[in-house]
Amino acid sequence: MNTKKPDSLASLLVLTLALSLQLTSMTSPAAHASELVILYSNDIRGETEPCG
Amino acid sequence: MGGLSRRAYILNKIQQEEPGAKLVLDAGAMLFAQPVLAPSLVTARTVQAGGIIEAMAEMGYDAFGLAPQDLVAGIPFLLQQPEDLQLPWLSMNLVQPDSEQPLFAPYIIKNAGDLSIGILGLTGRSQDVSGQQDHSGHRFLPWEKTLGDTLARIRDQTDMVILLSSLPEQTNREIAQRFDDIHLLIQSGQSAAHKTPQLFGNTLITQIGSRGKHIGRLDIDWKPSRTWKQSAQSGIKPIKDRLDRINWQIGRLIKRYGSDPGEQNAQYQQLLEEKNRLTAELAEIEARRQGEEEQLATYRSSYISLPVSLPEDQEVREIIHRTKLAVNKINRSTLGDLQQRRSQVNQQAFSNLAGWQVCQSCHKPQTEFWQQTAHAKAWQTLVRENQQFNPECLICHVTLPTYDQDSVIDQNLLAGLKEEYKTIGCEACHGPARDHSLQPDRFRPAQPDEQTCLMCHTPERDDNFIYSEKLNKIRCPAAGH
Numbered sequence: 041m042n043t044k045k046p047d048s049l050a051s052l053l054v055l056t057l058a059l060s061l062q063l064t065s066m067t068s069p070a071a072h073a074s075e076l077v078i079l080y081s082n083d084i085r086g087e088t089e090p091c092g
Numbered sequence: 093m094g095g096l097s098r099r100a101y102i103l104n105k106i107q108q109e110e111p112g113a114k115l116v117l118d119a120g121a122m123l124f125a126q127p128v129l130a131p132s133l134v135t136a137r138t139v140q141a142g143g144i145i146e147a148m149a150e151m152g153y154d155a156f157g158l159a160p161q162d163l164v165a166g167i168p169f170l171l172q173q174p175e176d177l178q179l180p181w182l183s184m185n186l187v188q189p190d191s192e193q194p195l196f197a198p199y200i201i202k203n204a205g206d207l208s209i210g211i212l213g214l215t216g217r218s219q220d221v222s223g224q225q226d227h228s229g230h231r232f233l234p235w236e237k238t239l240g241d242t243l244a245r246i247r248d249q250t251d252m253v254i255l256l257s258s259l260p261e262q263t264n265r266e267i268a269q270r271f272d273d274i275h276l277l278i279q280s281g282q283s284a285a286h287k288t289p290q291l292f293g294n295t296l297i298t299q300i301g302s303r304g305k306h307i308g309r310l311d312i313d314w315k316p317s318r319t320w321k322q323s324a325q326s327g328i329k330p331i332k333d334r335l336d337r338i339n340w341q342i343g344r345l346i347k348r349y350g351s352d353p354g355e356q357n358a359q360y361q362q363l364l365e366e367k368n369r370l371t372a373e374l375a376e377i378e379a380r381r382q383g384e385e386e387q388l389a390t391y392r393s394s395y396i397s398l399p400v401s402l403p404e405d406q407e408v409r410e411i412i413h414r415t416k417l418a419v420n421k422i423n424r425s426t427l428g429d430l431q432q433r434r435s436q437v438n439q440q441a442f443s444n445l446a447g448w449q450v451c452q453s454c455h456k457p458q459t460e461f462w463q464q465t466a467h468a469k470a471w472q473t474l475v476r477e478n479q480q481f482n483p484e485c486l487i488c489h490v491t492l493p494t495y496d497q498d499s500v501i502d503q504n505l506l507a508g509l510k511e512e513y514k515t516i517g518c519e520a521c522h523g524p525a526r527d528h529s530l531q532p533d534r535f536r537p538a539q540p541d542e543q544t545c546l547m548c549h550t551p552e553r554d555d556n557f558i559y560s561e562k563l564n565k566i567r568c569p570a571a572g573h
Contacts, residue, residue: 074206074312074313075112075313075314076112076205076311077112077114077115077309078116078276079106079114079116079117079396080119080278080308080309081099081118081122081300081304081307081308082118082301082304082308083161083304
């Protein structure tokens with residue numbers, strides 16, 4: 041009976057840790073946000089023909 | 093091709109002046125205008141494609157989609173480019189016929205900032221599939237056969253997935269609806285116009301206009317949820333729309349019956365009830381979302397235009413210039429070859445023309461006026477551009493007995509043009525008029541109408557052709573003869 045205790049304690053610890061981790065990630069999402077600039081082009085058809 | 097040096101300038105500038113993570117992408121269809129070319133054009137166009145490759149290599153792109161328009165010169169043309177001109181082409185569905193192994197990388201994974209980004213390519217099939225298959229030893233797998241597997245392979249290694257696709261727009265939308273874990277789909281070569289980025293499921297589909305006159309730009313604030321805010325919010329939109337309609341209806345009733353349409357008005361009561369219900373529903377959803385909201389990714393979309401006034405990147409400019417000269421040289425010898433053949437048909441076709449110098453003797457004021465117009469200098473323009481042997485340009489910049497494209501090619505009309513036709517002369521507008529010039533009283537030349545102009549002022553070449561305005565600039569004066 042007694043042997044079970046440290047086990048559940050440990051798992052409780054893991055759980056709180058996980059919870060608080062999740063909490064931090066929820067309260068400060070900015071820390072995980074990533075700014076990204078995507079530049080994209082399309083075909084150059086027409087550029088050979090500089091009319092108009 | 094000229095615009096490439098300005099594109100290079102802008103890309104360079106952004107890379108240098110803005111810190112932060114960037115990706116530079118192109119969905120393909122950049123080497124050739126059509127998936128299939130007339131044989132007489134292939135050599136010159138292939139040299140041109142080589143120049144484009146060189147310029148693109150200079151610009152530091154992260155990835156290219158591979159479209160049917162890039163395959164005109166065959167796959168070896170791409171694969172056998174020297175090491176430093178190997179562009180990062182992507183295609184998961186263009187495969188070896190037997191082994192079904194992809195001929196190009198199906199995807200790459202790029203690090204941008206702290207993000208790991210998977211970029212995939214899907215190649216569309218051109219209309220003329222048989223022609224393509226015959227000469228180049230490749231096969232297209234249907235996207236269904238490759239996309240799911242490839243996505244599964246990179247899902248765990250990436251924070252974001254981008255698909256470069258030259259498939260038809262309808263297919264792209266189908267893919268978007270089906271795969272929530274493709275976050276951005278950039279399509280190529282579908283139309284000349286910009287498409288405002290639009291969400292289908294959790295996939296943002298975007299396309300920049302296909303004339304190379306703009307660069308598309310997305311500023312993305314990416315989140316670990318890998319979900320676009322706009323996509324998560326899409327459930328709210330129908331409710332908001334319904335509320336708008338109700339408010340409008342209520343407003344109308346108030347207008348009709350005064351500020352209080354009264355309890356007896358059943359329709360009014362019903363609308364009020366629905367309004368209250370929907371408002372509460374909306375508030376509830378929004379409250380629930382509030383927490384979620386900050387976890388959702390957002391984007392801002394913009395276009396950078398490339399006006400001719402922009403400075404040019406000197407290195408790319410040099411590449412383009414060199415390429416143009418090489419292309420002109422090839423066109424010159426091709427035209428020379430053509431000239432040696434079929435010259436008899438050719439001469440007969442011109443026998444109805446007189447040339448502008450002949451008209452001059454009887455129509456001095458009109459000739460003097462015409463000489464001041466852009467038409468009189470149209471050949472000189474091509475010389476200036478080193479394009480005076482390019483049949484694709486000549487057809488609109490010279491005087492011909494007909495401007496019907498098939499006739500021009502069939503009758504080989506561009507070979508061996510005489511000096512007097514190296515201009516857009518009187519007969520380009522008034523029609524062949526040799527008979528008239530010999531017997532003015534018996535034969536009357538035609539007067540041009542809008543259709544005459546549109547033979548050359550096509551939407552592709554002149555996107556703001558307003559007949560009445562342009563007519564005023566070139567109408568010959570009505571003075572005596």
